[in-house]
Amino acid sequence: MMEYSSMKPGDVRRLIREGKFTTFTSGVCNGYAQANLAILPKELAFDFLLFAQRNPKPCPVLDVTEAGNPEPRLAAPGADIRFDIPKYRIYRKGELTDEVTDLKQYWRQDLVAFLLGCSFSFEGPMLDAGLEVRHITEDHNVPMYITDIPCTPAGVFHGPMVVSMRPMTPENAIRAVQVTSRMPSVHGAPVHIGDPAAIGIRDISKPDFGDPSTIRPGEIPVFWACGVTPQAVAMSVKPEFMITHAPGHMFITDLLNADLSVL
Template sequence: MQIDSVTALAERQRIRSGAYAGQTAGLAPGHVQANLVILPADWAGDFLRFCQANPKPCPLLAVSEVGDPALPTLGKDIDIRTDVPLYRVFRDGEFVEEPTDVRALWRDDFVSFLIGCSFSFEEALLADRVPVRHIAMGRNVPMYRTGIPCVPAGRFKGELVVSMRPLTPRDAIRAIQITSRFPSVHGAPVHFGDPAAIGIRDIANPEFGEAVPVEPGEVPVFWACGVTPQVAIRNARPPIAITHSPGTMLITDLLNTQLAVL
């Protein structure tokens, strides 16, 4: 598999041009993808503390300078206003629109937070022949709201969101071992087995993403998810917030191998 920064840059340019607005799982193999939260500067301190208090769902990869859409530590020529396939806009905590470009909404006081994404450890799972069903089916990963409270910080609070991958017990053990090496992209699972034990009512109906079947002999395995901040935003009700649409990430020039902890 060829891995270079041109691949990631080419995908960002394709997204920026409007030629692609879908999910990013499997794009630019080998490259780190990131969840996004954009907030006004006077809300940024509280959100930074929320991420620090909840590193499993909110592992920070980068924070921008105030008003600057570039993220030089994550890649060449990144423009966070255009380089995510699909954004979500919240006003006073309410979801209002899902544009492909947020240049018209940009403000000089915006701060961007980029958060690690489980798409990075999926590559390591596949390399070790641990199957990832939503990729095999060409679907977005299923994501669920749980009853597990995050640690509140300032105005931000809410329940943990998790992503799910069904695995045999043998593959689940291996997946725990593999993903434990990637704490900056959510790390080891937070739960496996009975969904009701963490407050999930219906495994067949995820709140975000797309459902995948759990076959006989498999167990659902749940990882902390970078959609968690969107629940906290609804609760905090900032005047405006911009996030990625679940499953549509920023593709960075960083390599997944750079995030592994030996």
């Protein structure tokens, strides 16, 4: 991955478009924001955008395309949302029906693409601040949990918040609050620190998505709103048609993580 980590987003997107890069995007294009993808028909777009606006911590909007236009003009001018992600998932009425490497046969003129920020954007600054990020150290997927914290509903969309968890010493937890507070447009400050049961998590060793992280003696779990939330919420509505990226196969934007920081 050393080669890809220092490449420019446009160059990696070209490799993806040409079918020469087909795998996970973690560690690719260091310093640039990667994004979750959710594509919905226009008749659901207002409600979904409103849901994101009302729940900015789990649903940090980086870009929204105009209906039928596959170019995310703000996050990556010149890119094409139909070809520039290594793997997509196609859902009909909430059921996974296909996994594809481009959207040529699925694109429609009424589709609106949402690019939503992901926690890769604040893990870089955490590492830069000298904080250990456990699932990176242990080389597994971040543990994610469905909580009993309700998202604020909007139109047809409603559901619980999904959170990601990183174990920290109390000292590092405080520093992590400071570091991530600078980045309100990519999840921002934690939503909870400490007792998992207080937010409806019954067994911290059994995440709903991803893999468990070791929690060492003296450490406390720190929970951030997770970008899986909007996909999970959209899916629960069982929309007639929906497209997402395949897990771990993100869209690489031209936005610097540093540009997403307010301080």
